[in-house]
Amino acid sequence: MNSKITEMPVEIVMVEDDEGHARLIEKNIRRAGVNNNILPFTNGTDAVNFLFGADGTGASNKTKPLLILLDLNLPDMTGVDILKRVKSNEHLKRIPVVVLTTTDDAVEIQRCYDLGCNVYITKPVNYENFAHAIRQLGLFFSVIQVPAAE
């Protein structure tokens, strides 16, 4: 997965409060042969600070090709808030957002797509299914085109 125009490798921003989940996700993405850099954040505040930069405009990331892997249940804010802010930010709105969460509530799924989420995946409890889903996602990552940064 890379951005062809800038030739800069895509970085995966992983917002996941559970370190176990983060580890399992990373393991399985790697198993799919995806070697892009993964930036893990265990809470919403840190992730928002990184994405929107010190000035809070998101301009600091406009030159970087990014992909966001977002959990909805965070200790300090909901992933939905982050999704809303990213998708309504001038510089960040084209970043593909993959919501990866335990919630399979239909209303929640609808809301995320309404807000501009690109992919919504429910974490299966069964590990075989989980590992399979993440590996599939990894394969998906290896083929999707991430829009070039401005």
Next chain:
Amino acid sequence: MSETRRSRVPLQPILLGVGFFMLVVISAATVWLVKQSSTDAALVAHTLGVQDKLSNLLLDLRRAESGQRGYLFTNEPAYLDDYRAAIPDAWLMLRQLQEVTSDNPERTAELQRIAGLMGDKIAEMDRSIELNATGNREAARALVLGGSGRDLMNGMRDLTERAIRDEGRLLGLRTTTSQNNNLRLLFITLAGAVLIVLIGAASIFLVQRSRRESEQARRTVEATNANLQQIVEYRTADLTEANEEIQRFAYIVSHDLRSPLVNIMGFTGELESLRQDIFDEMQKLVAEMARLNALSPNETETVEKLGKDFDEAIRFIKTSIANMDRLINAVLKLSREGRRQFNPETIDMGAMLTTISETVAHRATELGATIAVDQLPPVESDRLAVQQVFANLIDNALKYGRAGEATQITVSGRTAGSKVLYDVRDNGRGIDPRDHQRVFELFRRSGPQDRPGEGIGLAHVRALVRRLGGTMTLSSELGKGSTFTVTLPRRWSVENRSAA
């Protein structure tokens, strides 16, 4: 407040009683006094009559005397006629007087004396007339001149005049009494009137006060009512909030419990693949040692035993996780059902039950079971919820049939007031009476645990029925069958949903 009220209650009738009593007294007094005053008037008239008659008596005697004198003086017999006419008049008058004054002994005595004098006088006059008539004119003149007749006349006049004066005194007395009585009557009437006015005023005051009090009480009751209503509203709101809180809590708990479960499951999976790697490695080592003939026979066994223990441990962990996942999912499902908005619509229950039987027709045929749906009254409720309720009940009836007996399921219904009742009856294995409550509890089951299931169905059904504003009852005998009765309001609305 109750103290004063208790003391006030009898005041009104007492006042009324007093007023009535006063009226009776005034009326009686008035009647008595009016009668008295008529008696007084009669007495006055009587007195005046007596006076009149006394005067007449005197007048008649004077008439007789003047007739006698005229005759003696002129010898004209016409005067004698006057005399003769006056004498019976005088006697008549005297008799009348004696009659009307018979009640007065003093007057009777006086009249007796007057009568005596009258007799003497008339005798004297008769004698003088007789003497004159026989020609003895001188003797008659001498008799008159003798003055005895004049004395008699004067004595009689004095007596009569005294009687007239005495009657006048009686008249004055009686008039005064009559006036006094009249004054008394006036006073009593006025006093009574004043008292009645006072009682009336007091009554009006009391009525006004009790009206004010009842108005006050009414307002208090109204305020209390409003307050009660508010309290009920608050409590209902509290209850609804608490229920929502429980739903949210159940949702959050079950949801958040899944997260660590993913880790446990995940790293158990990782352990499994690690075990594969480790044992592969050990297998290689064992093979290497066997090649070097350094292998003791127990070594292979130990490795195999370790592998089995490892697998057993992993298997238990995985089964437990799968169980826990099922339970969490069940809680999640229930909490989600509890949060779903209901859309009431009129449901053709017969059609719905037929659809449900068709859905399970394949299974029913395999089991040799029959499902009969009677005429069912329609209900206005949430279609999905009602469908889930009956699908669960039919499913249970199919699931818990009796060995060696073809399952027969009957669904019947009836209307009772604002409720509709549906019975789902089967001839299955039945439920022990001790478990009649328990089967409705979450994760609780009854009888031999030889059928798959988590103990969620009936808990879910009861929660749904309660939310639909209805109730669930069960009558069942072990080995005979069960009847689940679902009672629903004919029309579901947000108001009649139960707080449960």
